[in-house]
Amino acid sequence: MLEKEKLKQFRIVATKIRKHIIEEVYHAASGHPGGSLSCTDILTVLYFHEMRVDPKNPNWPDRDRFVLSKGHCAPALYATLAERGFFPVEELVKFRSIESYLQGHPSMKDVPGVDMSTGSLGQGISASVGMALAGKIDNKDYRVYALLGDGELQEGQVWEALMSAAHYKLDNLTAFLDYNGLQIDGKITEVMSPEPVVEKFKAFGWNVIIIDGHDYEQIINAINTAKKTKGMPTMVVAKTTKGKGVSFMENQAGWHGSPPNKEQRDQAIAELDAYLAKLEVE
Numbered sequence: 700m701l702e703k704e705k706l707k708q709f710r711i712v713a714t715k716i717r718k719h720i721i722e723e724v725y726h727a728a729s730g731h732p733g734g735s736l737s738c739t740d741i742l743t744v745l746y747f748h749e750m751r752v753d754p755k756n757p758n759w760p761d762r763d764r765f766v767l768s769k770g771h772c773a774p775a776l777y778a779t780l781a782e783r784g785f786f787p788v789e790e791l792v793k794f795r796s797i798e799s800y801l802q803g804h805p806s807m808k809d810v811p812g813v814d815m816s817t818g819s820l821g822q823g824i825s826a827s828v829g830m831a832l833a834g835k836i837d838n839k840d841y842r843v844y845a846l847l848g849d850g851e852l853q854e855g856q857v858w859e860a861l862m863s864a865a866h867y868k869l870d871n872l873t874a875f876l877d878y879n880g881l882q883i884d885g886k887i888t889e890v891m892s893p894e895p896v897v898e899k900f901k902a903f904g905w906n907v908i909i910i911d912g913h914d915y916e917q918i919i920n921a922i923n924t925a926k927k928t929k930g931m932p933t934m935v936v937a938k939t940t941k942g943k944g945v946s947f948m949e950n951q952a953g954w955h956g957s958p959p960n961k962e963q964r965d966q967a968i969a970e971l972d973a974y975l976a977k978l979e980v981e
Contacts, residue, residue: 700916701915701916701919706915706916707978707981708747709740709743709744709747709748709915710915710978711975711978711979712743712747712782713739713740713743713944714944714971714974714975714978715778715782715975716739716742716743716775716778716779716782717736717739717778717943717944717945717971718968718971718972718975719774719777719778719781719782719788719791720732720735720736720739720774720775720778721945721959721964721967721968721971722791722792722964722968723774723777723778723791723792723794723795723801724774724794724958724959725958725959725961725964726792726793726794727794727795727796727958728958729795729803729956729958730773730774730794730795730803730956730958731771731772731773731774731955731956732774732942732945732948732954732957732958732959733879733881733941733942733948733951733952733954733955733956734769734771734772734775734848734877734879734941734955735772735773735774735775735778736775736941736942736943736944736945736948737877737879737912737939737940737941737942737943738769738772738775738846738875738877738912738939739775739778739779739943739944740912740913740914740915740918740939740943741846741875741877741912741918741937742775742776742779742846743779743915744915744918744919744922745765745844745922746765746779746780746782746783747782747783748919749763749919749922750762750763750765750842750844751763751841751842752783752812754783754784754785754811754812755784757785757811757812760839761839761840761841762841763841763842763843763844764814764815764827764830764841764842764843764844765814765843765844765845765846766814766815766817766823766824766826766827766830766843766844766845766846767805767815767817767823767845767846768817768820768821768822768823768824768827768845768846768847768848768851768874769817769820769823769846769847769848769851769877770804770805770816770817770818770819770820770823771803771804771818771956772846772848772877773794773801773802773803773804773805774794776805776813777791777794777801777805777810778791780810780811780812780813783812785810785811785812786810786811786812803818804816804817804818805817805818814830815827815830820848820850820851820854820857821851821854821855821856821857821860822856823845823846823847824845824847824856824857824860824861824874825856825859825860825863827843827844827845827860827872827874828860828863828864828867828869828872830843831843831864831867831869831871831872831932832867832869834871835867835869835871841871842871842872842873842926843869843871843872843873844872844873844874844875845872845873845874845875846874846875846877847874847875847876847877848876848877848882849876849877849878849879849880849882849887849893849896850881850882850883850887850890852876852887852893852896853887853890853891853893858903861900861903861904861905861932861934862903862904864904864905864932865903865904865905865931865932866904868930868931868932869931869932870928870929870930870931870932870933872932872933873922873925873926873932873933873934873935874932874933874934874935875912875934875935875937876896876934876935876936876937877912877937877939878896878912878936878937878938878939879938879939879940879941880941881941881950881951881952881955882952882955883952883955883956884952885952886952896936897909897936900934900936904931904932905931905932905933905934906925906928906931906932906933906934907933907934907936908921908924908925908933908934908935908936909935909936909938910935910936910937910938911937911938912937912938912939913939913940913943918935918937921933921935921937922935941954941955942954944970944971944974945967945970945971946970947963947966947967948967
């Protein structure tokens with residue numbers, strides 16, 4: 700069981716990250732809030748509990764690696780990196796502005812803490828496989844984590860990468876599927892169904908763990924199980940809610956790539972502030 704204080708800290712950090720996400724897409728008047736909000740809890744655990752990283756030395760050779768394969772959800776990654784201390788949180792409101800290094804998709808050349816430039820769906824998981832294979836060849840003990848979108852499974856390159864990871868027995872690779880069931884055009888099962896995903900991952904030679912992607916204890920337990928699994932990579936199928944944390948955005952495909960207007964931004968921030976205030980007095 701997670702200690703009550705640890706659970707509280709996770710919730711506080713995740714709520715701050717969600718506030719940043721809303722502010723980023725609001726100030727940019729563009730971006731992808733829905734999927735950014737759904738993967739926030741996974742990123743919180745990775746960066747504030749699990750991953751071996753050093754914000755003062757982002758390119759530390761022995762660090763754990765993270766690849767946001769669904770690169771359009773950069774607002775979540777940027778907010779997490781800023782809260783972790785890789786760069787000032789004040790930079791976040793410049794998201795997608797021409798003067799900012801925080802562009803619509805992550806760039807490893809420009810953003811401290813970004814391990815791989817992503818955006819074209821399917822390429823991130825492929826890069827993760829390469830990183831994990833390099834770690835094996837170099838006898839390094841770092842681990843590689845990747846985060847995919849469920850709509851991203853419609854890309855053939857994803858399955859080539861999964862096949863390669865199993866072939867090379869990359870047990871230093873853990874991938875998370877942000878399984879919120881929605882993509883820009885609606886339900887993934889109606890656009891181009893990737894089901895049955897669990898059976899497919901298993902058939903491709905992966906260890907598969909199914910969790911609630913908003914339950915911190917389940918996320919931590921899945922990571923620990925993956926670290927103990929030898930001879931095969933692990934896929935964590937994390938069932939999530941698109942737009943998590945903002946009432947009017949939850950389970951709405953329309954918020955995949957749409958920014959809030961001022962009234963919507965104010966309502967979202969008010970909801971998150973109310974939850975944050977409740978947490979801080981508990």
